[in-house]
Amino acid sequence: xxxxxxxxxxxxIFNIIIMLLYAVRHYIFSYSRxxxxxxxxxxxxxxxxxxxxxxxxxxxxxxxxxNQVLDSLIQCDYDRDKLEIIGINDHSDDKTGEILDGYCAKxxxxxxxxxxxxxxxxxxxxxxxxxxxxxxxxxxxVFDADYRPSVNLIKKLATAFKDPQVGAVMGRVIPVNANTxxxxxxxxxxxxxxxxxxxxxRYNLGLIPQYGGTVGGFRKDVILKxxxxxxxxxxxxxxxxxxxxTLGYIVVYDNSAECYEESPETWDVRGRQIRRxxxxxxEVLFKYLGKTVKSKFLSFWQKADALFLLFVYMIPFLLFxxxxxxVVLFFLGxxxxxxxxxxxxxxxxxxxxxNFAPFYEISAGAILDGLNKELYALPLLSFSFYFYMWYITCxxxxxxxxxxxxxxxxxxxxxxxHKENENGR
Amino acid sequence: MIVCFAGIxxxxxxxxxxxxxxSLGVPRDVEGTLVVRSDNxxxxxxxxxxxxxxxxxxxxxxxxxxxxxxxxxxSYILGEELGTxxxxxxxxxxxxxxxxxxxxxxLTFSKEIYVRGEAKLASGSVLRAISAQNVTxxxxxxxxxxxxxxxxxxxxxxxxxxxSCTSRRYLAVSEGCFFLKLYAPTVEVLNRxxxxxxxxxxxxxxxxxxxxxxxxxxxxxxxxxxxxxxxxSIVTPYRLFVGNHAVVMxxxxxxxxxxxxxxxIVYGNIFAEKAIVMEDGCRIYGNVFSQGSVYxxxxxxxxxxxxxxxxxxxxxxxLSEGAVVYGYVGCEHKGYTVESGRFKKMIQKAKET
Numbered sequence: 022x023x024x025x026x027x028x029x030x031x032x033x034i035f036n037i038i039i040m041l042l043y044a045v046r047h048y049i050f051s052y053s054r055x056x057x058x059x060x061x062x063x064x065x066x067x068x069x070x071x072x073x074x075x076x077x078x079x080x081x082x083x084x085x086x087x088n089q090v091l092d093s094l095i096q097c098d099y100d101r102d103k104l105e106i107i108g109i110n111d112h113s114d115d116k117t118g119e120i121l122d123g124y125c126a127k128x129x130x131x132x133x134x135x136x137x138x139x140x141x142x143x144x145x146x147x148x149x150x151x152x153x154x155x156x157x158x159x160x161x162x163v164f165d166a167d168y169r170p171s172v173n174l175i176k177k178l179a180t181a182f183k184d185p186q187v188g189a190v191m192g193r194v195i196p197v198n199a200n201t202x203x204x205x206x207x208x209x210x211x212x213x214x215x216x217x218x219x220x221x222x223r224y225n226l227g228l229i230p231q232y233g234g235t236v237g238g239f240r241k242d243v244i245l246k247x248x249x250x251x252x253x254x255x256x257x258x259x260x261x262x263x264x265x266x267t268l269g270y271i272v273v274y275d276n277s278a279e280c281y282e283e284s285p286e287t288w289d290v291r292g293r294q295i296r297r298x299x300x301x302x303x304e305v306l307f308k309y310l311g312k313t314v315k316s317k318f319l320s321f322w323q324k325a326d327a328l329f330l331l332f333v334y335m336i337p338f339l340l341f342x343x344x345x346x347x348v349v350l351f352f353l354g355x356x357x358x359x360x361x362x363x364x365x366x367x368x369x370x371x372x373x374x375x376n377f378a379p380f381y382e383i384s385a386g387a388i389l390d391g392l393n394k395e396l397y398a399l400p401l402l403s404f405s406f407y408f409y410m411w412y413i414t415c416x417x418x419x420x421x422x423x424x425x426x427x428x429x430x431x432x433x434x435x436x437x438x439h440k441e442n443e444n445g446r
Numbered sequence: 447m448i449v450c451f452a453g454i455x456x457x458x459x460x461x462x463x464x465x466x467x468x469s470l471g472v473p474r475d476v477e478g479t480l481v482v483r484s485d486n487x488x489x490x491x492x493x494x495x496x497x498x499x500x501x502x503x504x505x506x507x508x509x510x511x512x513x514x515x516x517x518x519x520x521s522y523i524l525g526e527e528l529g530t531x532x533x534x535x536x537x538x539x540x541x542x543x544x545x546x547x548x549x550x551x552x553l554t555f556s557k558e559i560y561v562r563g564e565a566k567l568a569s570g571s572v573l574r575a576i577s578a579q580n581v582t583x584x585x586x587x588x589x590x591x592x593x594x595x596x597x598x599x600x601x602x603x604x605x606x607x608x609x610s611c612t613s614r615r616y617l618a619v620s621e622g623c624f625f626l627k628l629y630a631p632t633v634e635v636l637n638r639x640x641x642x643x644x645x646x647x648x649x650x651x652x653x654x655x656x657x658x659x660x661x662x663x664x665x666x667x668x669x670x671x672x673x674x675x676x677x678x679s680i681v682t683p684y685r686l687f688v689g690n691h692a693v694v695m696x697x698x699x700x701x702x703x704x705x706x707x708x709x710x711i712v713y714g715n716i717f718a719e720k721a722i723v724m725e726d727g728c729r730i731y732g733n734v735f736s737q738g739s740v741y742x743x744x745x746x747x748x749x750x751x752x753x754x755x756x757x758x759x760x761x762x763x764x765l766s767e768g769a770v771v772y773g774y775v776g777c778e779h780k781g782y783t784v785e786s787g788r789f790k791k792m793i794q795k796a797k798e799t
């Protein structure tokens with residue numbers, strides 16, 4: 022019994038250490054963003070020569086939102102001779118294909134890729150792979166169908182590729198439906214912390230800004246030469262980030278390259294989305310853990326940050342286990358909460374709450390963005406953490422099953438809630 | 447024991463609420479969704495163009511009643527009436543001149559100056575902003591905001607240029623001037639004797655414009671030897687030294703600094719996390735971008751006629767006499783122009799340390 026108790030307590034202490042490490046990381050990021058040197062963004066470059074860009078838009082039953090992304094892109098200020106837009110109609114059974122064909126007939130630089138074969142692999146990575154085969158651009162920029170890129174967004178993103186080391190660029194995502202309900206308010210806060218602070222701080226500190234799969238771009242030849250996207254990985258964006266870093270490229274973040282997205286408006290949809298992200302992210306963890314540690318291109322601090330980032334969707338699972346651990350210790354009568362190290366547990370837990378967008382980062386982001394009423398919802402993130410912990414734990418177990426069974430993964434599309442708001446956004 | 451437990455709980459609650467409480471103490475004004483300016487196009491002359499268009503519109507609509515009907519009514523004086531509105535060397539109204547405008551003495555203008563013709567400001571002038579067809583800023587003048595010329599901007603020594611100095615065609619800056627942003631199709635740094643006769647250079651032959659930029663990357667180089675040609679791009683974690691008269695046919699990226707010797711030619715862009723130093727006569731056809739400072743030596747030419755390129759340093763950009771940039775120069779802290787002899791001393795000192 023003593024051995025069991027020792028193991029349980031040891032696991033507990035292990036969790037505390039992990040949490041404290043993440044807490045320190047989050048403090049550093051918040052401090053960097055609030056008081057540290059901010060790196061100049063590549064967007065400051067004025068240049069009359071831009072690369073040929075192919076904008077890819079994966080679509081699966083997007084008839085509700087398809088118009089807004091295409092109408093926005095038609096307004097962009099990128100030279101039409103250097104721009105093509107490819108809508109990837111991936112096995113839609115609504116009017117997506119029809120609407121897309123209508124745009125193609127009207128605008129010569131818009132093309133459609135209809136994927137409807139029964140034997141064809143479905144999902145975003147497979148669709149992107151097929152589209153890259155026909156894309157003529159050197160740079161691929163990806164938008165989801167519910168996004169609304171601003172006039173100069175493509176220029177901002179494409180400018181980063183003037184740096185020969187840049188493999189991918191990531192812009193900032195802003196929820197368009199931030200004040201719809203409590204969930205979207207909380208998601209807005211998470212996005213603020215995640216982009217305004219976390220991503221920008223990682224860029225400032227020369228660590229690992231993450232390519233997010235949309236409102237971003239990458240070099241086509243690098244991805245094609247290394248076999249295209251892995252269709253067995255759901256988080257093709259995270260996979261691309263690690264692939265690029267382990268090849269010697271970097272990802273840069275541009276906080277000014279802002280684009281609206283639609284956040285999930287129901288907890289059920291958000292739960293399934295976060296479970297899919299956790300599953301995909303952990304698949305990348307299993308695939309890239311060794312490569313990251315051994316990479317000759319990453320500095321010590323980059324490796325440390327890369328590992329923190331890789332494990333970020335595993336930590337809630339570890340916390341879930343630690344809660345069970347806690348209950349077991351309590352019923353064994355070994356849980357003396359007056360032990361001094363509990364202070365550190367509480368401290369660590371608190372600072373890691375929300376895990377990828379903790380409180381200090383979010384409040385720093387809210388200050389920088391000037392968010393007003395949303396801020397009052399900040400303490401409520403304590404509760405959404407438990408919600409995330411459950412779904413991320415499920416996602417982690419999904420990923421473990423994926424690796425063990427080598428099964429094909431299926432793409433679970435996030436439900437759209439499209440309605441024009443009063444500002445027409 | 448109870449005190450200890452209570453202390454832990456209070457600490458926990460306080461820590462939970464602390465970021466929230468801290469945030470509440472900072473001014474915030476965004477309600478709901480953040481606004482993304484979907485129609486925002488980047489333009490280094492944005493303020494000047496906007497000002498010019500407002501002025502022209504207001505001037506036409508307002509007639510000559512001495513009031514411009516802007517978002518609020520704004521009194522103005524005509525340039526020709528300037529003499530009667532000077533009080534203790536100050537002019538407190540907006541100045542508008544349908545023709546040329548010239549000052550004979552150092553005056554302080556607390557509001558903007560808009561001139562449809564040519565504007566010449568005497569040495570020691572102080573002003574908020576100016577827009578004219580051609581602008582000449584006298585020695586040791588000071589601008590708090592911006593200055594813009596539709597044709598030619600001439601800046602004499604020692605001028606503090608505020609946040610931006612731009613021209614639609616040509617910008618000639620003398621030594622000892624301070625700036626944050628410069629923009630013109632041609633930006634030239636000249637000495638005090640040359641600046642008065644400065645004129646827009648002629649375009650290069652079109653066939654010279656096409657350069658075979660090599661995108662293949664070679665990593666981890668520390669040096670390109672003098673007179674060598676690197677027929678590829680270079681990405682390195684080290685400080686890179688490019689020897690005199692070497693040619694790099696691709697781009698350069700260093701995680702540290704980059705030093706280009708005399709007469710180096712680079713076909714592509716140059717990026718560095720620390721300082722980029724160019725000695726005399728370098729020819730860079732792409733952009734120059736540093737998270738540190740950029741030193742552009744005498745006779746260096748960046749970009750080419752008819753194409754816009756940028757020189758950006760997060761810290762400073764130091765332009766030596768004789769440097770030419772076709773496009774944009776920007777920095778966050780302090781940019782300045784220096785006489786070539788002083789520039790060489792700076793580089794020598796940097797080498798020694």
